[in-house]
Amino acid sequence: MDIITGTLSAAVSVQAAYFCLAAIGLNVQFGYAGLLNFGQAGFLAVGAYGFAVAVASFELPFFAAVAVGLGCTALLALLLGIPTLRLRADYLAIATIAAAEVIRLFFGATFREYFKGRDGVSGFTADFQSVNPFDSSVLGFRPGEFWVMVVGWTLVVLSSVFVWLLMRSPWGRIMKGIREDEDAVRSLGKNVYSYKMQALVLGGLIGALGGLVLALGQNSVQPDNFNADLTFIVYTMLILGGAARIFGPIFGAIVFWAALSFIGAVLTKLTRGDDPFIPSWLMTDNQVGSVRFMVVGLCLMALMIFRPQGVFGDRKEIALDAR
Amino acid sequence: MPAEQTDSILVADGIRRTFGGLTAVDVDHLEIPRHKITALIGPNGAGKTTLFNLLTGFDEPDAGSWTFNGQDVSGKAAYKVARLGMVRTFQLTKVLSKLTVLENMRLGPTGQRGERFWSAPFQFLWRGQEDANTERARELLARFKLDAKEQDYAGSLSGGQRKLLEMARALMVEPEMVMLDEPMAGVNPALKQSLLGHVKSLREDGMTVLFVEHDMDMVRDISDHVIVMAQGKVIAQGTPADVMGDQRVIDAYLGEHHDTDITQERATEETS
Numbered sequence: 001m002d003i004i005t006g007t008l009s010a011a012v013s014v015q016a017a018y019f020c021l022a023a024i025g026l027n028v029q030f031g032y033a034g035l036l037n038f039g040q041a042g043f044l045a046v047g048a049y050g051f052a053v054a055v056a057s058f059e060l061p062f063f064a065a066v067a068v069g070l071g072c073t074a075l076l077a078l079l080l081g082i083p084t085l086r087l088r089a090d091y092l093a094i095a096t097i098a099a100a101e102v103i104r105l106f107f108g109a110t111f112r113e114y115f116k117g118r119d120g121v122s123g124f125t126a127d128f129q130s131v132n133p134f135d136s137s138v139l140g141f142r143p144g145e146f147w148v149m150v151v152g153w154t155l156v157v158l159s160s161v162f163v164w165l166l167m168r169s170p171w172g173r174i175m176k177g178i179r180e181d182e183d184a185v186r187s188l189g190k191n192v193y194s195y196k197m198q199a200l201v202l203g204g205l206i207g208a209l210g211g212l213v214l215a216l217g218q219n220s221v222q223p224d225n226f227n228a229d230l231t232f233i234v235y236t237m238l239i240l241g242g243a244a245r246i247f248g249p250i251f252g253a254i255v256f257w258a259a260l261s262f263i264g265a266v267l268t269k270l271t272r273g274d275d276p277f278i279p280s281w282l283m284t285d286n287q288v289g290s291v292r293f294m295v296v297g298l299c300l301m302a303l304m305i306f307r308p309q310g311v312f313g314d315r316k317e318i319a320l321d322a323r
Numbered sequence: 324m325p326a327e328q329t330d331s332i333l334v335a336d337g338i339r340r341t342f343g344g345l346t347a348v349d350v351d352h353l354e355i356p357r358h359k360i361t362a363l364i365g366p367n368g369a370g371k372t373t374l375f376n377l378l379t380g381f382d383e384p385d386a387g388s389w390t391f392n393g394q395d396v397s398g399k400a401a402y403k404v405a406r407l408g409m410v411r412t413f414q415l416t417k418v419l420s421k422l423t424v425l426e427n428m429r430l431g432p433t434g435q436r437g438e439r440f441w442s443a444p445f446q447f448l449w450r451g452q453e454d455a456n457t458e459r460a461r462e463l464l465a466r467f468k469l470d471a472k473e474q475d476y477a478g479s480l481s482g483g484q485r486k487l488l489e490m491a492r493a494l495m496v497e498p499e500m501v502m503l504d505e506p507m508a509g510v511n512p513a514l515k516q517s518l519l520g521h522v523k524s525l526r527e528d529g530m531t532v533l534f535v536e537h538d539m540d541m542v543r544d545i546s547d548h549v550i551v552m553a554q555g556k557v558i559a560q561g562t563p564a565d566v567m568g569d570q571r572v573i574d575a576y577l578g579e580h581h582d583t584d585i586t587q588e589r590a591t592e593e594t595s
């Protein structure tokens with residue numbers, strides 16, 4: 001029974017909302033416009049740190065601090081996009097993967113008076129929690145946590161609606177065109193460079209909202225929250241749900257996160273106790289953390305073999321590639 | 324050549340493009356007459372596609388300049404050239420496979436309100452324009468015999484159908500000059516005839532057409548003016564009848580079977 005409640009609460013947790021936003025942003029960039037952003041972790045980090053430092057060190061009010069976080073993220077997108085978006089697609093990939101690492105090390109090792117090194121920034125949610133309408137726990141969640149969940153899932157819904165509105169418009173059509181063949185779109189008089197930049201910035205900003213939700217949920221941000229594997233987990237979620245689909249990133253993020261929690265809980269149950277179901281020479285309970293990723297990995301491999309387009313994808317589209 | 328009397332929409336001078344040691348294009352002077360259908364012919368590897376790429380901003384020349392409608396467009400970005408009214412198609416078709424045929428068509432028109440970020444989310448701002456574009460797209464698709472395919476992914480079309488879609492999509496832009504790179508390659512003869520009629524009607528509407536073609540019957544049938552390229556150079560131009568009787572043109576086309584002629588040609592070129 002705790003396995004089921006545990007899985008359900010993971011599915012609606014702050015973490016799940018955070019991953020949703022990261023994946024929705026990546027969906028705009030990679031799913032629709034075909035941009036290989038391998039540094040989504042960097043966008044999340046800048047959004048989160050920008051907000052956190054603005055409150056913790058400069059005591060800015062909540063919305064001003066949010067604007068700082070988003071502003072820094074947009075700046076990062078421009079810095080990365082200006083030199084690379086005119087070049088072949090792989091250059092953006094190289095630049096973003098390197099930038100995300102640089103950003104993480106930068107927050108971890110420089111300007112210690114602001115970024116506080118590896119311990120990270122903390123204690124910046126007082127303003128936010130002071131307007132918390134919940135004063136007792138809801139559905140077993142602490143009121144502070146529940147308030148962040150409400151805000152997080154509201155952001156997920158709002159950004160999904162916004163992306164849906166954009167993608168059904170002629171603007172979205174250009175994005176999908178660019179993903180297929182830039183030169184064809186260019187030959188019709190569209191400024192491809194500008195559109196790619198818009199996608200990079202928009203996707204980065206949605207990701208930064210995710211970083212913000214994480215920061216509010218933890219009441220702290222550390223460099224270790226933004227390791228390179230974060231980007232790849234977000235890619236996995238997006239592909240699992242189905243890229244270039246509105247529900248793809250949401251479904252992928254929730255299912256991935258809930259499945260991880262479920263498998264972890266089951267494995268813990270099977271390895272714990274004096275006479276565990278899984279013998280201790282095979283696996284002990286302190287290996288659960290890594291083994292659950294292995295199990296999830298196997299499930300994903302199976303999914304890619306039997307449903308390469310993701311859960312929400314369209315098989316016909318995938319078949320076109322073979323021609 | 325009587326360049327002065329004719330009104331030229333495109334005038335190019337000294338365009339040169341080399342790939343390593345190979346000079347793909349080396350054109351001293353070139354004019355495309357306005358409101359006419361001009362054919363660009365020449366053997367494989369003559370530099371026709373490369374010239375298209377240069378003129379439309381998809382490639383950069385080593386030297387040269389050219390004007391469109393009297394405006395200098397050399398070195399301009401490809402999308403700006405297209406917006407000025409010079410739209411090209413590709414020899415190797417570039418349909419957007421994962422968009423439907425109709426969506427491919429709707430991508431054409433310039434100045435769509437819905438293509439701007441801030442107005443895109445609000446459908447009421449662009450609905451009317453979109454409907455008008457869709458109607459025009461359907462008319463063209465019917466003309467190109469693609470109306471039954473409207474909702475199919477463009478990636479599911481056959482090779483010839485892709486050529487047709489690309490040509491129709493270029494016309495959606497409503498260019499002043501359309502540049503077609505082998506538009507009829509792989510299109511069946513009956514449809515070809517009807518499309519040639521359509522191309523002629525474009526000229527009647529005041530459009531300028533430049534097309535690359537290997538089929539001499541078609542060139543003779545619809546073009547007002549023919550430009551012949553060989554080994555990167557313009558070797559002849561004039562009316563279809565003039566050009567096809569020209570000995571240099573016959574040599575260029577049949578060169579491989581006339582080894583002696585070609586060597587003589589080269590020798591005279593080097594001395595001159």
Ligand SMILES: Nc1ncnc2c1ncn2[C@@H]1O[C@H](COP(=O)(O)OP(=O)(O)OP(=O)(O)O)[C@@H](O)[C@H]1O
Pocket residue numbers: 342345346347365366367368369370371372373374414
């Ligand atoms: N990107 C490139 N790199 C190197 N060489 C090239 C490149 N593009 C074209 N060439 C060379 O330039 C010459 C002209 O090529 P181009 O494609 O313009 O010929 P074409 O007249 O269009 O021929 P076809 O009728 O076969 O289409 C060829 O010899 C070709 O090998």
Ligand SMILES: [Mg+2]
Pocket residue numbers: 371372373414504
């Ligand atoms: Mg060619």
